[in-house]
Amino acid sequence: MAITIEKARPRQEEPGDPNSKPPPIERAHLPPEEPSDPKFKQPGPEVLRPPNLGRSVHVVGPVININMDKSPHPMNARGELGKALFNYQHNTISHDPLTRVTAPNHFNDKRNFIATVVNQTSKGKVNPERVKVSDPKAMTEHLKAVAYHMGADFVTIAQAHPTMMYAGNRYVQDGTAGDQYEADGPADLVRKFPYLIVVTTAWDYDKLQAHRHQIGDSAYHVSQIKGNMILKALEGYIRELGYTALRGVANPQAAGLAGGMGELGRNGLVINEKFGARIHMPDPIMTDLPLIAGKPVDNGVTDFCNGCRKCAVTCPTNSITFGDRMVFNGVEKFKINWLTCYKLRPYTHEFWSSCLTCATICPFTKPNSWWHTAAIQTLRNTPIPARPVVVKALKAIDDRFWGVVKNKRVRFMGYDTGIKPGEEACTVAGCTADHGAAKAKVEGEVGYYFPLKENTNRFVKRG
Numbered sequence: 334m335a336i337t338i339e340k341a342r343p344r345q346e347e348p349g350d351p352n353s354k355p356p357p358i359e360r361a362h363l364p365p366e367e368p369s370d371p372k373f374k375q376p377g378p379e380v381l382r383p384p385n386l387g388r389s390v391h392v393v394g395p396v397i398n399i400n401m402d403k404s405p406h407p408m409n410a411r412g413e414l415g416k417a418l419f420n421y422q423h424n425t426i427s428h429d430p431l432t433r434v435t436a437p438n439h440f441n442d443k444r445n446f447i448a449t450v451v452n453q454t455s456k457g458k459v460n461p462e463r464v465k466v467s468d469p470k471a472m473t474e475h476l477k478a479v480a481y482h483m484g485a486d487f488v489t490i491a492q493a494h495p496t497m498m499y500a501g502n503r504y505v506q507d508g509t510a511g512d513q514y515e516a517d518g519p520a521d522l523v524r525k526f527p528y529l530i531v532v533t534t535a536w537d538y539d540k541l542q543a544h545r546h547q548i549g550d551s552a553y554h555v556s557q558i559k560g561n562m563i564l565k566a567l568e569g570y571i572r573e574l575g576y577t578a579l580r581g582v583a584n585p586q587a588a589g590l591a592g593g594m595g596e597l598g599r600n601g602l603v604i605n606e607k608f609g610a611r612i613h614m615p616d617p618i619m620t621d622l623p624l625i626a627g628k629p630v631d632n633g634v635t636d637f638c639n640g641c642r643k644c645a646v647t648c649p650t651n652s653i654t655f656g657d658r659m660v661f662n663g664v665e666k667f668k669i670n671w672l673t674c675y676k677l678r679p680y681t682h683e684f685w686s687s688c689l690t691c692a693t694i695c696p697f698t699k700p701n702s703w704w705h706t707a708a709i710q711t712l713r714n715t716p717i718p719a720r721p722v723v724v725k726a727l728k729a730i731d732d733r734f735w736g737v738v739k740n741k742r743v744r745f746m747g748y749d750t751g752i753k754p755g756e757e758a759c760t761v762a763g764c765t766a767d768h769g770a771a772k773a774k775v776e777g778e779v780g781y782y783f784p785l786k787e788n789t790n791r792f793v794k795r796g
């Protein structure tokens with residue numbers, strides 16, 4: 334049975350309205366790209382050695398710290414990205430009740446959206462009775478165990494580096510007040526708080542197959558809510574141990590790469606050995622709790638992306654490059670066009686709010702299984718010069734068994750991706766009743782993922 338839905342309706346806010354709060358953090362796929370105010374304090378000469386981010390990303394020149402105020406959501410909150418995007422993010426109540434309580438900023442009443450409540454709670458005090466840490470390795474294992482107990486799917490620790498730090502007001506996205514270290518520059522913060530804890534939650538694999546659909550939205554946003562809760566609890570745990578826990582201070586992707594969460598793919602997402610691209614990269618926790626930092630990993634993502642363009646081929650907005658890595662703000666990496674990716678949303682929000690196509694199609698995004706682990710191990714254990722041959726074979730297998738385009742029909746609760754957006758349909762197997770012209774009969778296992786690539790090719794040229 335298809336869910337009957339009301340029309341999305343507007344909420345009255347205008348660009349520049351002081352009561353119009355920026356949406357809660359949703360940074361995984363919209364990395365801030367604008368360098369900050371140049372007068373902001375830059376790393377001193379003693380810290381200019383670049384961080385080791387692994388094979389997929391290299392710091393090759395001066396990095397200007399990113400001002401979060403110039404990141405996509407705050408820019409949109411000020412109306413700088415156009416009316417359509419502003420109205421989508423700030424004036425649109427979703428017709429779908431599940432979206433209203435899971436996706437940022439599409440609620441009828443923001444107190445019904447738990448991430449608002451969790452993110453905007455006041456920051457707790459640090460316990461003056463500090464627990465002494467004589468064995469940082471044991472504390473690292475302990476802290477990871479606590480995070481896993483709280484529901485995390487993958488946890489890594491990175492050595493903080495000034496190039497990973499944000500500039501400006503770091504709490505701009507959750508709307509809460511700053512802290513006593515707000516005036517410190519990146520180098521000072523790194524000296525005081527040397528570790529970044531990256532905690533992820535993974536999106537459910539089966540639901541994610543329904544990308545560009547409310548089922549996929551649900552997989553994505555529910556894991557985002559879980560991540561918010563876990564990180565808030567872990568922050569509290571660190572403070573109760575007597576140490577500082579700062580949020581909103583560092584780029585989660587850089588910290589994730591440095592600590593071994595994964596490698597950066599052509600799709601602009603950190604790709605993890607266990608979950609592929611289906612992980613959230615929320616704000617890491619910066620702390621002075623004595624820990625041992627991890628190291629970057631090499632699971633062959635760099636080699637795979639050199640020979641694979643599945644995400645670029647299927648991206649409905651042509652936001653992913655077919656070309657090589659490029660240098661942006663001193664960092665060599667695959668860079669997606671976040672603006673064209675973001676700009677699609679106002680035109681699709683009746684049917685979905687998070688695209689996720691590039692995460693779903695990626696050959697690394699698979700269920701946890703022995704064959705997935707075996708494929709990663711094979712690639713990892715192959716000497717780098719020989720990897721292109723292995724990549725070619727693995728990609729051919731992926732194309733053959735998992736498809737070049739993802740269009741599997743997914744059913745979840747009353748939702749069904751077999752029904753074309755905007756249409757009503759009968760999905761009862763073997764039903765012969767005449768439902769009239771308004772209700773189509775849906776059979777087969779192919780889902781309809783709006784907009785189809787051929788529809789958008791006309792508007793967004795391939796870069």
Ligand code: SF4
Pocket residue numbers: 362600647648649650651652653669673674675677688689690691692
């Ligand atoms: S496939 Fe393209 S439009 Fe969709 S989320 Fe990825 S980059 Fe954005």
Ligand code: SF4
Pocket residue numbers: 598599600601637638639641642643644645694695696697
């Ligand atoms: S789909 Fe292919 S090119 Fe894109 S991120 Fe995944 S492995 Fe890399």
